[in-house]
Amino acid sequence: MRNKVRKQKFHIIGSGIAGLACAKFIRQKHKSAEIVVYEAAARPGGRCYSYYDKVLDHQLDSGTHVSLGVNKSINRLIDKKKFIYRISFYDSIRGKIARSISRFKSHLLVSIFNTPGHEVARSLIKTVFWKLFPFTMFQKKIYYSHNDLSQRLIIPLLNYVSQIKYGWKLLKVEDKGGHVTRLIFNNNRSVEIGARDVVISALDAHNYCKIFGGEDFDYEDIINIHYRTSVKLTLPENKKMLGISNGMAHWIFINKDIVSATISAAGNLHIDKDELAREVWKEICHIRGVAAAFIPPYRVLRHRKVTLKMDWANNNKRPESATTKFDNLFIAGDWTYKDFPCCMEGAVLSAKRAAKLCTKKF
Numbered sequence: 001m002r003n004k005v006r007k008q009k010f011h012i013i014g015s016g017i018a019g020l021a022c023a024k025f026i027r028q029k030h031k032s033a034e035i036v037v038y039e040a041a042a043r044p045g046g047r048c049y050s051y052y053d054k055v056l057d058h059q060l061d062s063g064t065h066v067s068l069g070v071n072k073s074i075n076r077l078i079d080k081k082k083f084i085y086r087i088s089f090y091d092s093i094r095g096k097i098a099r100s101i102s103r104f105k106s107h108l109l110v111s112i113f114n115t116p117g118h119e120v121a122r123s124l125i126k127t128v129f130w131k132l133f134p135f136t137m138f139q140k141k142i143y144y145s146h147n148d149l150s151q152r153l154i155i156p157l158l159n160y161v162s163q164i165k166y167g168w169k170l171l172k173v174e175d176k177g178g179h180v181t182r183l184i185f186n187n188n189r190s191v192e193i194g195a196r197d198v199v200i201s202a203l204d205a206h207n208y209c210k211i212f213g214g215e216d217f218d219y220e221d222i223i224n225i226h227y228r229t230s231v232k233l234t235l236p237e238n239k240k241m242l243g244i245s246n247g248m249a250h251w252i253f254i255n256k257d258i259v260s261a262t263i264s265a266a267g268n269l270h271i272d273k274d275e276l277a278r279e280v281w282k283e284i285c286h287i288r289g290v291a292a293a294f295i296p297p298y299r300v301l302r303h304r305k306v307t308l309k310m311d312w313a314n315n316n317k318r319p320e321s322a323t324t325k326f327d328n329l330f331i332a333g334d335w336t337y338k339d340f341p342c343c344m345e346g347a348v349l350s351a352k353r354a355a356k357l358c359t360k361k362f
């Protein structure tokens with residue numbers, strides 16, 4: 001009797017947008033491939049997710065994620081129907097909405113790189129300038145999930161995965177002659193890797209360095225504050241989203257009875273959560289031209305170490321490609337896509353690159 005040929009398997013570590021997009025790109029090449037995703041957490045999405053918040057009794061996007069219209073790769077994956085806005089800035093000094101957004105490039109830089117503008121690597125600014133040009137000049141289109149990020153982006157991607165194993169935390173790998181032969185997980189579990197099998201690490205930078213070695217990076221924080229109002233609020237000119245110049249918050253979003261504020265590059269902002277919520281609420285009321293008589297229920301989410309600090313030293317430490325010292329291990333993840341901001345678009349681009357390489361080679 002002939003031996004049954006073992007089916008080639010793709011093992012993806014991490015179910016963030018990079019890991020799941022990678023599954024999609026592999027599936028497009030190999031319709032019947034077995035694609036298994038191992039995820040340490042109990043849910044998919046990594047840093048990209050929405051959740052039901054008990055305090056506000058509402059669905060929230062943990063990070064109020066937005067994607068610029070020029071980000072073609074991520075935008076192709078988003079269910080865009082209700083997603084779209086045009087970007088505008090509120091000029092706090094003049095007390096009105098600015099007609100042009102080109103004056104707010106430094107504000108856009110902090111938001112795009114999650115790093116104080118003066119610290120961003122020049123090479124990165126150059127790359128992004130050309131990409132942003134059509135955006136700042138003409139298009140100004142932005143996609144925002146309306147607090148439904150998991151449903152609109154993450155859950156549909158699970159269709160490309162054969163199996164996803166939650167609570168499986170990779171601890172280390174074993175190899176033979178530069179070929180990964182076994183994945184070792186928590187709870188004494190391990191998975192054998194066949195000669196034709198491929199492993200893709202779609203881990204975040206910190207966990208990748210812990211498992212595979214290498215010097216760790218410096219990171220930046222983001223703070224989101226969500227307020228639940230008793231009535232629907234409006235912003236000037238009925239805008240649903242505003243960039244704020246010279247404010248504490250960089251962006252404000254209105255989504256029915258939820259008002260959300262985002263503060264980027266917040267690593268050095270050491271203010272008590274309640275005080276921060278009060279100050280930002282005052283800013284929102286000021287923009288709306290009303291008195292901040294009382295503050296509605298709120299939730300302050302401080303996301304620590306969420307993206308690499310995009311200065312020269314950190315950008316320089318990023319890998320040059322998706323290949324590694326192991327012939328069957330490839331890497332994806334926002335941080336692996338050098339000379340590009342750590343964002344959803346970078347994560348998808350890195351996934352496309354890793355999928356292309358590993359399907360070509362194996």
Ligand SMILES: Cc1cc2nc3c(=O)[nH]c(=O)nc-3n(C[C@H](O)[C@H](O)[C@H](O)COP(=O)(O)OP(=O)(O)OC[C@H]3O[C@@H](n4cnc5c(N)ncnc54)[C@H](O)[C@@H]3O)c2cc1C
Nearest residue numbers: 014016017018040046047063065066169170333334343344
């Ligand atoms: C608050 C906040 C706001 C943001 N705003 C924006 C925005 O407006 N626009 C934008 O484009 N981007 C934004 N980002 C960045 C964006 O979320 C990330 O760039 C993107 O989600 C990165 O995806 P990833 O798949 O590379 O990494 P991750 O999402 O970090 O995925 C890594 C996955 O690996 C898993 N994992 C870790 N260790 C292990 C292990 N040992 N074993 C198994 N699994 C493991 C993790 O649980 C996680 O699911 C924001 C991020 C945050 C946190």
